Amino acid sequence: MHFDPAVARDMHKVLAARLRSDDPEAAGGLERRSFLKLGAASGFALGLFPVAACAQGAGLKPQEQPSAFVRIDRDGTTTVTINRLDFGQGVQTGLPMILAEELDADWSKVRSIHGDANPAYADPAFGTHLTGGSNSIKNSYTQYRELGARTRAMLVAAAAQQWKVEPGKLRTENGAVIGPGGQRLGYGELAEAAMKQPVPQKVQLKDPKQFKIIGKPTGRLDAVPKSTGQQGYGIDVRLPGMLTAVVARPPVFGAKLKAVDDSAAKAVKGVKAVLRVPTDRGGEGVAVVADGYWPAKQARDALKLEWDTASAERVDTAQLTAKYRELARQPGAVKYNADVSRLGAAPNRISAEFVFPYLAHAPMEPLNCTVAFDGKGAQLWMGTQMPGLDAAAAARTLGVKPEAVKVNTQMAGGGFGRRAIPSSDYVVEACHVAKAARAAGVNAPVRTLWSREDDIKGGYYRPLHVHRAEIGYDAQGNILAWDHVIVGQSILKGSPFEDFMVKDGIDATAVEGMKEPYDLPMRLSVHHPQVNVPVLWWRSVGSTHTAYAMETLLDEVARATKQDPVAMRMKLMGGKHPRHAAALQMAVDKSGYGKRQLPAGRAWGVALHESFSSVVAYVVEASVDNGTPRLHNVTAGVHCNLAVNPLSVEAQVQGAALMGLAMCLPGAAVTLKDGVVEQSNFGDYAVPRITDMPRIAVHIVPSADAPTGIGEPGLPPLAPAFANAIARVTGKPAPRELPFKLA
Amino acid sequence: MTTLNINGKDVAVDADPSTPILWALRDTLGMTGTKFGCGQALCGACTVHLNGAATRSCVTPLSAAAGQKITTIEAVGADRVGRAVQAAWVKHDVAQCGYCQSGQVMSATALLKTNRKPSDADIDAAMAGNVCRCGTYVRIRAAIKDAASTLA
CATH class of the missing domain: 3.30.365.10 (Aldehyde oxidase/xanthine dehydrogenase, molybdopterin binding domain)
Structure with a gap:
C-alpha cells in the first residue's frame, strides 16, 4: 500500500464520493455535535473547549483541532487520542510522544485512547480513516506536533492572563508553565482557563535538537495492561445481554445454500436463533446466535447444510499456478x-x-465485530484499520443513515492488513447477523466471532x-x-x-x-x-x-x-x-x-x-x-x-x-x-x-x-x-x- | 453446575461440563484476560495453570478441572514468580499487539516455577507452544532470563 502522494491528494474526494459519509469538510454539522459530545464527557478539562474552538478556530480543519485530540484533567493527566488503530505497531505510544514533545508534557502523566470514525480522525494526507501503508507516524508527525504546540500555546496564554505578563516571557517544562520569577502552574490547573483561549492557527515548532521525548527509547504506554491481562480488545467487549454468533460460511467462496436442517442446532442449550444470512462475495450462510461462543459453535457444528457450489468458480491452486506460468x-x-x-x-x-x-494473515485475535442495532442506528465495536469505510458499509447494510452509526475502535490483536478491508467483509457480515437477529425478535447486541478455522479458510x-x-x-x-x-x-x-x-x-x-x-x-x-x-x-x-x-x-x-x-x-x-x-x-x-x-x-x-x-x-x-x-x-x-x-x-x-x-x-x-x-x-x-x-x-x-x-x-x-x-x-x-x- | 477453584476462590459455573474452561472464564465469568486464539491447543493464547502446570484452557473441559486449582493471568501477579515475569515483560517492552502475552506470561511463569535457571534450549522448549504473530520472541527470551536473574 505505497500511496503516491500526488495520487493521495485526490484520494479523499474519490472516496467521499463513493462513501458519502467520509469527507471531513462535508460533515461539518455532524462534526460540531460530536465535538460537543466529546467535550461533555470529559469533565472540567481542556477537552471542554470545543465550543470555543468551533467559533474561534473556524479556519482549522477537524484534524487540526486540539479539542478532538487532547484532554488535560485537573490532576494533569493528559490523554491523547490517536487517529489510528493500534494493533501492535506502537502508534498508541508514538503519536502521544510526538504531541507531548511540542506540548512539553510530563510524560509520566500521558495516556492514550483510540479515536473513532469521526472525521477529525481521518488521515491528514488522505482525508479518510486509514491505518496502513506504514503511514501513521509519517503522515501524522507534523499534525501531532502542531496539535501539541497549539495546546501548549493555549496553556501559556491562560497562564499569561492569570499572571498578567506577556506570554513571550513564559516557558514550559514537564507539564507546567513557568513564569519569569520562577512561579509555576501545572497544566491541570490551567486546563479550564486554557479552553477559553483562542486556538492559534500558526505555531512555531521546535528545532529537533531541542527534542526531549521524541527520539528517546520509550516503553509502550500499554505495557502493563498487556502484561497482566488487563488490556481489552474487540473480542473482550461485553455488553448487557450480549449474544454471540458463529457463522457457517460457504465452503467455496460466494456459494449459496441449497438446504438447511437446523433441528439439531436448535436443540443445543443456549441457542437463541438460527438465521440465514448473506455472506461475503454474494454468498449465503447460516448464523447461529447463542448466549456464548461455545454453544454457538457446538450448534454450528450440528447444522446439516447442503451447498450449491455449481455456480461458483472452484479454484485449484495447482491448476491456477500452471495457468499463471503460461501467462x-x-x-x-x-x-x-x-x-x-x-x-x-x-x-x-x-x-x-x-x-x-x-x-493468510492469521492475526492472533480472531476476527470479530459486535453490533448493537436498534432499528434506527447502531454502535459497533471492533478493531479496524478503516473505521470510516466500515461505518459507511455498516450504514448501508443496516439501512440507516451514516451518521446513525458509531464505530468504537478497539485495540486489535494483530491485523497485518486483515483489518483494512475495502469490502468491510467481517463488519458487513456482523451487521447482517445483527439485522437478521433483530428481525427474528432477538433484541440484543450480537458479537459475531470467527473461529481460527473460519479465519484461515475465510479468504x-x-x-x-x-x-x-x-x-x-x-x-x-x-x-x-x-x-x-x-x-x-x-x-x-x-x-x-x-x-x-x-x-x-x-x-x-x-x-x-x-x-x-x-x-x-x-x-x-x-x-x-x-x-x-x-x-x-x-x-x-x-x-x-x-x-x-x-x-x-x-x-x-x-x-x-x-x-x-x-x-x-x-x-x-x-x-x-x-x-x-x-x-x-x-x-x-x-x-x-x-x-x-x-x-x-x-x-x-x-x-x-x-x-x-x-x-x-x-x-x-x-x-x-x-x-x-x-x-x-x-x-x-x-x-x-x-x-x-x-x-x-x-x-x-x-x-x-x-x-x-x-x-x-x-x-x-x-x-x-x-x-x-x-x-x-x-x-x-x-x-x-x-x-x-x-x-x-x-x-x-x-x-x-x-x-x-x-x-x-x-x-x-x-x-x-x-x-x-x-x-x-x-x-x-x-x-x-x-x-x-x-x- | 460445575464448581471450579479459580484464583483461590470456589466458583460455581452453570455450563455444560464439556465446555472448555476458556469459555467458562470468558463468557460465563467475564474474565477476559485469558485469550481465544485457535481452539485446538495449537497457539497457547489460552494458557492457564492447572495445579501449577501450564494448560491449554481451550481444550480442557470443565469436567476435567472440577475441584482443581486454576490460576489465570488475572491472579498470576499475586505469585512471586508471576510478578517477576510480568515486571520483566514491562521492562523489556515485550508486548506489541499483546494479544498472546497472557498465554506467554503464563507459560513463562510455569517454566520458572520448575526451572529457576532455564537455558536457551529450556526457554525455547517451554515456549514453543505459544505463538506470537508480532514476533516478540527475542524480547520474550530476554525477559525470561531477566526474570530468572531477579528470582535467583
Whole structure:
C-alpha cells in the first residue's frame, strides 16, 4: 500500500464520493455535535473547549483541532487520542510522544485512547480513516506536533492572563508553565482557563535538537495492561445481554445454500436463533446466535447444510499456478518499457520463474465485530484499520443513515492488513447477523466471532503470484536487459481504491518494489487474472514478492560474475541513493560482514529494499542442516529518517523480520482444491515459533528528517537475504518458490 | 453446575461440563484476560495453570478441572514468580499487539516455577507452544532470563 502522494491528494474526494459519509469538510454539522459530545464527557478539562474552538478556530480543519485530540484533567493527566488503530505497531505510544514533545508534557502523566470514525480522525494526507501503508507516524508527525504546540500555546496564554505578563516571557517544562520569577502552574490547573483561549492557527515548532521525548527509547504506554491481562480488545467487549454468533460460511467462496436442517442446532442449550444470512462475495450462510461462543459453535457444528457450489468458480491452486506460468510467458500490461533487445545476444542469461503462494494473515485475535442495532442506528465495536469505510458499509447494510452509526475502535490483536478491508467483509457480515437477529425478535447486541478455522479458510489472502524473469548480462556482471512479467490477482480492482491505484490495467500494489533503486534496463509487464479467491494486502503488500525476485536475481548475477553482493548493489545505485547506501553500510559494518570468518557450513546473505519510504538492509548468516535451511543471525540496517521511538522501531523490525521468515517456512501456504481451502488452523498453516527466531540486531541510521514508516519495511528483504545465504551454501540458485522446498 | 477453584476462590459455573474452561472464564465469568486464539491447543493464547502446570484452557473441559486449582493471568501477579515475569515483560517492552502475552506470561511463569535457571534450549522448549504473530520472541527470551536473574 505505497500511496503516491500526488495520487493521495485526490484520494479523499474519490472516496467521499463513493462513501458519502467520509469527507471531513462535508460533515461539518455532524462534526460540531460530536465535538460537543466529546467535550461533555470529559469533565472540567481542556477537552471542554470545543465550543470555543468551533467559533474561534473556524479556519482549522477537524484534524487540526486540539479539542478532538487532547484532554488535560485537573490532576494533569493528559490523554491523547490517536487517529489510528493500534494493533501492535506502537502508534498508541508514538503519536502521544510526538504531541507531548511540542506540548512539553510530563510524560509520566500521558495516556492514550483510540479515536473513532469521526472525521477529525481521518488521515491528514488522505482525508479518510486509514491505518496502513506504514503511514501513521509519517503522515501524522507534523499534525501531532502542531496539535501539541497549539495546546501548549493555549496553556501559556491562560497562564499569561492569570499572571498578567506577556506570554513571550513564559516557558514550559514537564507539564507546567513557568513564569519569569520562577512561579509555576501545572497544566491541570490551567486546563479550564486554557479552553477559553483562542486556538492559534500558526505555531512555531521546535528545532529537533531541542527534542526531549521524541527520539528517546520509550516503553509502550500499554505495557502493563498487556502484561497482566488487563488490556481489552474487540473480542473482550461485553455488553448487557450480549449474544454471540458463529457463522457457517460457504465452503467455496460466494456459494449459496441449497438446504438447511437446523433441528439439531436448535436443540443445543443456549441457542437463541438460527438465521440465514448473506455472506461475503454474494454468498449465503447460516448464523447461529447463542448466549456464548461455545454453544454457538457446538450448534454450528450440528447444522446439516447442503451447498450449491455449481455456480461458483472452484479454484485449484495447482491448476491456477500452471495457468499463471503460461501467462507469465506472454507480455502483459506494461509498467516499465526499457529496450530489452540485447537479451538475445547477451553472453550470459538467467531464466527464472518464481511462485509465491496465497498467505493468510492469521492475526492472533480472531476476527470479530459486535453490533448493537436498534432499528434506527447502531454502535459497533471492533478493531479496524478503516473505521470510516466500515461505518459507511455498516450504514448501508443496516439501512440507516451514516451518521446513525458509531464505530468504537478497539485495540486489535494483530491485523497485518486483515483489518483494512475495502469490502468491510467481517463488519458487513456482523451487521447482517445483527439485522437478521433483530428481525427474528432477538433484541440484543450480537458479537459475531470467527473461529481460527473460519479465519484461515475465510479468504482475503496475500495473492498467489508467479514472476518470470529473463536477464542478460556480460562477463563483468553488467546487466544488459531484464525482461520481467508478474502474474497475480489485483488487490484493488473493484474496490473503492481502484480509481487512484489501478492505472492502465496495473494495480500499483502488484509492482511496488520492482526495479528501484537500481538503474536497470527493465521491461516489466503485468497480468491480473480474475480468480474466485478474495485477496488483500498482507504486511508490506507487493514487496512481499517483488523484493524476493529482485534481490535474489541480482545476487545470482553477482555470484555468477564473482562480484561482492554489497559492492554490486552499491555500484548499481551509482551514489544516487544515500539512504539505501547508509542502511546497507550500517548492516555491513555491524554484522562484521567480510571481516569475520563464519563457522564451516554457514554463509552470508545480503538484501536491501525500500518500502513505504523506508529502507531496510539485512546481512544474515544461514546454513543448511540436513536439507533444512536455518537462519542464525540477522543484522538490520534501518533508514526510517528520525526514529520517534527507537524501542518501537526495533520491535517493528524484529517482528517484520520474523514475518519475512514466516514466508520461508515449510507449511506457510494457503492452497485450494475444488474451490475449498485446504488449511484450517495453526497445525496445517505454519506460523513461526520461538524456535524459529534467529538472533537479530537492529541498527538505525541517525537522522533528523521527518520520519517515514516502519511497520512494514523490515519484512521484504528478510526472505531474499536468507535465500541468498542458502544459495551460497548450496551453490545452486536461490529457491524459486516460497515457502522453501529443498531436497 | 460445575464448581471450579479459580484464583483461590470456589466458583460455581452453570455450563455444560464439556465446555472448555476458556469459555467458562470468558463468557460465563467475564474474565477476559485469558485469550481465544485457535481452539485446538495449537497457539497457547489460552494458557492457564492447572495445579501449577501450564494448560491449554481451550481444550480442557470443565469436567476435567472440577475441584482443581486454576490460576489465570488475572491472579498470576499475586505469585512471586508471576510478578517477576510480568515486571520483566514491562521492562523489556515485550508486548506489541499483546494479544498472546497472557498465554506467554503464563507459560513463562510455569517454566520458572520448575526451572529457576532455564537455558536457551529450556526457554525455547517451554515456549514453543505459544505463538506470537508480532514476533516478540527475542524480547520474550530476554525477559525470561531477566526474570530468572531477579528470582535467583
